[in-house]
Amino acid sequence: MANRSDTKTRILDAAEKLFAERGFSETSLRLITSKAEVNLASVNYHFGSKKELIRAVLARYLDVFMPVASAEIVKLQNSDETASLNDIFSALVEPLLDLNQLRTEGTRTFLQLLGRGYIESQGHLRWFITTHYGEHLTLFVKAVADSAPHIPPAEMFWRLHFTLGTVVFTMASADALTEIAAADFNEHNDIEAVIRKVIPYLSAGVSVPVN
Amino acid sequence: MANRSDTKTRILDAAEKLFAERGFSETSLRLITSKAEVNLASVNYHFGSKKELIRAVLARYLDVFMPVASAEIVKLQNSDETASLNDIFSALVEPLLDLNQLRTEGTRTFLQLLGRGYIESQGHLRWFITTHYGEHLTLFVKAVADSAPHIPPAEMFWRLHFTLGTVVFTMASADALTEIAAADFNEHNDIEAVIRKVIPYLSAGVSVPVN
DNA sequence: CTCTATTTAAAACACTCGTTTAAATTAAAC
DNA sequence: GTTTAATTTAAACGAGTGTTTTAAATAGAG
Secondary structure (H helix, E strand, O other): OOOOOOOHHHHHHHHHHHHHHOOOOOOOOHHHHHHHHHHHHHHHHHHHHHHHHHHHHHHHHHHHHHHHHHHHHHHHHOOOOOOOOHHHHHOHHHHHHHHHHOOOOHHHHHHHHHHHHHHOOOOOHHHHHHHHHHHHHHHHHHHHHHHHOOOOOOHHHHHHHHHHHHHHHHHOOOOHHHHHHHHHHHHOOOHHHHHHHHHHHHHHHHHOOOO | OOOOOHHHHHHHHHHHHHHHHHHOOOOHHHHHHHHHHHOHHHHHHHHHOOHHHHHHHHHHHHHHHHHHHHHHHHHHHHHOOOOOHHHHHHHHHHHHHHHHHHHOOOHHHHHHHHHHHHHOOOOHHHHHHHHHHHHHHHHHHHHHHHHOOOOOOOOOHHHHHHHHHHHHHHHHHHHHHHHHHHHHHHOOOOOHHHHHHHHHHHHHHHHHHOO
């Protein structure tokens, strides 16, 4: 049933790398299959369509990340009744870095894919994520809201989207930014360093009093 | 030399609307010319290429906005030696809202175009903006740095890009977000309301002490 | 009016894209 | 070993893209 190293996996590996680097619509199936050294038609044979390939690429990460992240949040809530925003965001760091054990540059790739997804998606990806992982998302949103009770729900809605924008944009352009930082400031940041830089920024913004 | 209402202007008007709504690469010249009710070839005749059309669309806003914004920053620095971050960000609000007098929904369109540009651009737009408006950008960056002297330059570099991400992402998805906010919280925000919501968020994040 | 330069128009070009088809190959089942 | 199913291959399809070309229409100047 399987040959040398599984065509399906070869496609997924090549696709996630290219999607993260260049975005979904800017990456053609021909480029993916040539990098993966498989036939063009095998994408449609194994995945049905490009859209389903995109979803499969993201699902391979989300299926691992989401349950672990949720568990960390729950663990935090049980151990500390008054967890700060910093604590909640920080609880996500380990699950994120665990993805580096899944695949090399896994954390960076996952975050970049997420960024591309939210930026490019015309709906099918947003729908896919909310229907498949909605419970984890609401758990996280509730945790954030509880730890900043002085922020009204409507205001929190906007601030969480500001936060999403920060993360998504930073990760989508993380490669370029780390390069510039290395050249201009001699700062050599890996993805973990960037994550740890952004957390206090986000916490401060989300929890700043209104008016 | 000109006929009814200038083909060139009709193209620019149709293009900026579609670019802001759907992004640059997702908007075809055929869609633009059909909405503008001009011939397809007139785009290449008047602008040379699609890339140059994109730059022309952005330049029409930047040429107005950048000098006014710079002047506001300078005015603020002259009147108040210790301007806060909130003051600096707020100084940009009026120049932004002035764009609504330039064209209907001018502010929203401009910010969405900026967002699309920074998200999609593979370099030609980033190059265009920094070479044509670089002096204004450095003036702004310096103003921000001066009003948060406790933040090291390298850290400030990252925080300004976090900020850019927040603004760009929020504006690129502003239409969808205002719709959701109206449905879920009965909050009817125009673009000015969103701008005023985001400023304290940004100020808090940029100026939060390190460690 | 006539001539010239500018602008518009319709069509074709050359290319890329995702997808499909049908034959060839490989693997599994009996 | 034969048969059956799963997979890979090469080729073509049909639709869409930005751009170019060539001719027609329109404007302004003398």
